[in-house]
Amino acid sequence: MVGEEIGMDCRHIKFCTDKEKIDLNQLLALYQKNAFWAKNRCLEDVTVAIAHSNPVISVWDNKRLIGSARATSDGIYRATIWDVVIDAEYQGLGLGRKLVETLISHPLLNRVERIYLTTTHQQKFYQRIGFVENETTTMVLYNSYPNPEDLLKQSQNLEEISLNR
């Protein structure tokens, strides 16, 4: 049941901008339960994604992680928002809007000229916050997942190239 239906009071819900406070096991469980695109993620890879994202916002009901969103940003020209999730039990209470607003008002995003995101089903949610549909920037590279041996070869090649210079 969503929070809206049971008239949940969410004044005690806290939004946190310190990514060090995130419990990655809870984040993984949040994705597995609520994010269809992130159901098969593993702890190791989510740890890498969080380490390389800034800012990362988390939403807490006391010690329970109930929402999260993250961005990658150059701080001035371009940023992209990723993995916006509110736990199904807390949806429809305005927390998703506040989560995205907290993210885009962060100093690493609030001066950025263009903030991108991709969404399969939630266009209307983002439109309420001010995002518009953009059909001109639709290219993607489906990169094959490199295995550790390939990565090692790539880095050895790069070392050889720089030694030969």
Ligand SMILES: CC(C)(COP(=O)(O)OP(=O)(O)OC[C@H]1O[C@@H](n2cnc3c(N)ncnc32)[C@H](O)[C@@H]1OP(=O)(O)O)[C@@H](O)C(=O)NCCC(=O)NCCS
């Ligand atoms: C999308 C999601 C983050 C929205 O969070 P939420 O807390 O339920 O949304 P809010 O209650 O803050 O809604 C904010 C506004 O968007 C509207 N809205 C939310 N979801 C909507 C939808 N699917 N269609 C139309 N409007 C929607 C609300 O009515 C509200 O409008 P208002 O401000 O005019 O009252 C949440 O549903 C979710 O986590 N879904 C699963 C994961 C997902 O799909 N994430 C987005 C991936 S791109």
